[in-house]
Every structure is written in C-alpha cells, then in structure tokens.
Amino acid sequence: MTQKPKQDPKQAAKGCAIMIAIAAIGFFSIKSCFFNNDAKEQVTKPKFTKQDAVVQSHLCVEKLLKSPGSAKFAYQPDETIEQINDTTFIVLSYVDSQNEFGALMRTYYKCKVIGHELGQARCEDLKLEEK
Incomplete structure (x- = not known):
C-alpha cells in the first residue's frame, strides 16, 4: 500500500x-x-430643477417680446416658483423690456414649465400682462 x-x-x-x-x-x-x-x-437621469424651470420660462417669454435683447428679468426668489411635481413648475414673475416704440415696459407673466428627459422642457399656459 x-x-x-x-x-x-x-x-x-x-x-x-x-x-x-x-x-x-x-x-x-x-x-x-x-x-x-x-x-x-x-x-x-438628470433631475429637472426650479432653476431649469426659470431658465426655460425666460426663453419662452423672450420669444414673445418685441425687443428680447432689451429684456431684464426679475430676480427669482423661491416663493415665485411653485413646484407641482418632479418635472412641472409654475413660474410667476416679470420682465422689463422695450416695446415697439422703445419705451421700457414691465410685463408680468405666468408660465407652466414641464421638463422632459434629455434636458428638454416646454412651456404651457404662458400668460403675459403689461402694466
């Protein structure tokens, strides 16, 4: 063995x-x-933020102004931005810009901003009111 x-x-x-x-x-x-x-x-997957909503609202409002280059948007404290859900915000603010005659006008606006994937967003229910 x-x-x-x-x-x-x-x-x-x-x-x-x-x-x-x-x-x-x-x-x-x-x-x-x-x-x-x-x-x-x-x-x-990036998160759509309040700041993203503000920037998108500015872009949408500028498209409707007579002189978008003269636009001066208001400072946005958080109280003027209402968050509906993770991707939807309502922005309430104003912009000072020149009208067709060159006079400076204040225009108040309300804009519902909906964020999408890939960093894109759209504005709905955009309302402008000159005062």
Whole structure:
C-alpha cells in the first residue's frame, strides 16, 4: 500500500484562502454586471430643477417680446416658483423690456414649465400682462 505524502497544513490553508478570494471576486464581478442597473439609471437621469424651470420660462417669454435683447428679468426668489411635481413648475414673475416704440415696459407673466428627459422642457399656459 502506498501512502500519499502529508500536505503541510499551512499550505492547505493558504490554498483555501486563495480559492475563497477568487470566488468572492468572481461573485461580485458577476453581481455588478447584472444587478447594478439602478445606480446607472440614477447617474444618467438628470433631475429637472426650479432653476431649469426659470431658465426655460425666460426663453419662452423672450420669444414673445418685441425687443428680447432689451429684456431684464426679475430676480427669482423661491416663493415665485411653485413646484407641482418632479418635472412641472409654475413660474410667476416679470420682465422689463422695450416695446415697439422703445419705451421700457414691465410685463408680468405666468408660465407652466414641464421638463422632459434629455434636458428638454416646454412651456404651457404662458400668460403675459403689461402694466
């Protein structure tokens, strides 16, 4: 009968530790490939903010002004921006701009801004009132 040479217990423990480390690395590599979709979606999906709504409202209002280059928009404190949901805001403000005769006029406006993916937005229910 032939006997197998005895293996050193330290080498056996070292071999087991290496196998466990390789298994753990493999497990976490596979897990990150298949189960990490939520983190990718959060990174790629930008949030539509109050400031985005204000900028979009300015763009929409400027399209309707006689002299958009002369437009001076009011400072926007948070109280004049109402958030309806994550992507919809109502902006209440005013703009000073020149009319067709060159006189400076103050125009109050109310604009509902709806944000979309890819950083795009649209204005709805835009109302202007000169005073």
